[in-house]
Amino acid sequence: MRFDRRGVALLATLSLLACAPADDRPAHADNPPGVADYRPGAAGIGDPDFPKDGNGGYDVSHYDLAVDYTPKTKQLAGQTTIEAAATQDLSSFNLDLAGYTVRQVTVNNAEATFKRAGDELTVTPAKPLGDRSRFTVKVDYAGQPEAAQDNENLGTYGFIPTPDGAFVASEPNGSKTWFPNNDHPADKATFDFAITVPAGLTALANGELQGQPTTAEGKTTYRWRELHPMATYLATATLGKFDLRQGQTPGGIPEVAAVDPKFKNGLDKLYKVSGEVTDYWSTVFGPYPFSSTGGIVDDYAAGYALENQTKPLYGGFEPDEVIMAHELAHQWFGDSLTIKRWKDLWLNEGFATYAEWLWQEHKGTKTADAIFNEFHARPASDPIWAYPPGRAKPTDLFNASVYTRGGMTLHALRKEIGDETFFRLLKTWTAEHRYGHVTTEEFIDLAEQLSGKNLRTLFDAWLFQPHRPA
Template identity: 50%
Template structure:
């Protein structure tokens, strides 16, 4: 974050049922342990769900910008990790019409943002199963201190919706196991009034107009965390092509935005090709950007393959969000305590981009940032290796996070440092990782003990002495 035609038609969304129609009685499932309502993330204990591993989401999203209403159908394919008599899904505020497990209607109850699903039979450990949820309503964004005091999630615009969900807002628009530790592949099918464009992750599989609606089918074949999914809708000018290195690129820009001096398409292409040399091969099938007129969202987000920008502030903002495709999207934190693995690395990439362009070295950027913050500043009071929920996106996590990497580079030398970065992205490609694993790899590659360095820069308060 930086702040036949019928054969390809998406499944028809069922009309929302009345509460009375949904309150039917099914035979009770055999007794078996329930799945946990969350994975136990220390910052968001009820996010994600225990007892199963999400494998694939097939999302159908039908949106009416005039009213803000979303009608959705989600089919989740999962694997049981224990015998399951019931399991949970995360869904915030939207009303559920029906749930089926393996094609059979299932009982469900709701407590706040948790949906408890009881299938007609016990799901056995290791068994693959499908869950289809039909739901609808008017999604609302989340707020609070976490994302720079801004709203985030499903945010209505003048002509559609801007969707940026870090850390916990994916479940405001689709039922899911909404935690970065449970990644899956995706098909995302969007329909909206004709003339609007729906942009999502991966590559565009198909698009057509029918009965006054425009349809878009996107597919992300690589594992993706829920918070990185988007279904942004609006009027866009679209430019496609390939980077000089041959990576497909898709950039959608709100035509109302001034062109300015930032060539999003050209800079994205150049940054992708450069980072592919520094961080290892680009991990996804396509790259690009979504640039929307969203003045109420004071941030950009590294949505997988298509970073979303409420306003592109600079070339280094693009360098930051594209770096996240390696650090955060392909290699995703095991839990939200490990957010430094996202923001510290992407922020350091901004310094590396300036270094690459000959503007300023990372050495000079580090020392300027260090000098600009007095010892009594609150900047030095955040333990960025465990920054706590409400300050997980504090500026210190970004800038002090980048400082940590520069200190590491100076300690182990350029040769080891620039071996470490692609080794890290290769070792955990498409998976999840934590800070301890990065430290272990850094020590292995450098042949040095580095515990003191990381303890000082990640886990202590106060302004450290310069190396």
């Protein structure tokens, strides 16, 4: 994700598993064990910095979302079907959902009881669920979406109503503002979307459009499918009036670019540069991990961009090449390779920030070393030195240090191990963890393995010490 302080200056860029159940056993048994210990699933997934985010006791494999939204009344009617597997003997389990009236919940087609407490929807199936058993949950709900707020960095995020539709950017935990889910990046899943809007509007979601939109009784339904694992915060259902351009990148990757009519003069640039960047990163970071690319510019002054999987979203401004390079780098770093805990956010934002420098180096406008030296020349009193980026703070998650010092860490590493090893490291990192989850320790281990060097001092200085590295 990236901030765009329009009217001030661009702040340091802002962005973000298969799933991470309580254990790694395959969910293949459909029958509970002979002796069961049924108990409620935890109300959080286990991230100490965000104890209420996500849920324990199960692992989602697929979401099927049906959303009917009317911009004029700001009413949303939804039905979410979740395919999951228990990771313990479950008497009940939680879903994350903010607002709305829940009309009905079923588990394996049987009526389930449920209760609400804040953003927690607790579901008690008619029959308890055995460890490793697969199950299907269906939730019917309706109401007016209420966007989330973060006064420190983001402002408004989640499902944000706009005059002609909705701007949907959910990092870090805003997907619960529009569908019930396991709202933490530690649990990735595939997605199907059926988004219904008034005729004349366009609905955009992740992945690829399935067939042609269908219109009946003044409403049009768009069906999108993302069959690569995706964190919930990357899911989008942005809708409204859009001009579209569709085709393929020069390298042959299907592409969709969409802009609000206010930004129609920038449609060709969005399409051209997004394709060029996607193809170039495929040579630097390894093969593009998804089946399509592109971008969306909506007329909502969010002040930031978000790397929604396959379709980065730009809020109320025409992105320049550097911002597009950042968001599209996230398709590798954050989207395909996803952090298990938010404390490791530099693995998303530091990498995407360094991608900006690599893009400028590629275009011949400025070298990464020159950019690094400009930042390193900041006085020791500069706030970025007091914030060690290797441990993102839950109260200041998107601090500039996570971006800038994160990117500087990678350049310091590049200088230490040399270009050949550094760029081999990037490709090895994305290949070994494709569609999975990553930690800082795993990256350090791989860097040491490929370089044959002890790099602990370097990483400690750049990631974990509250002062400017020498």
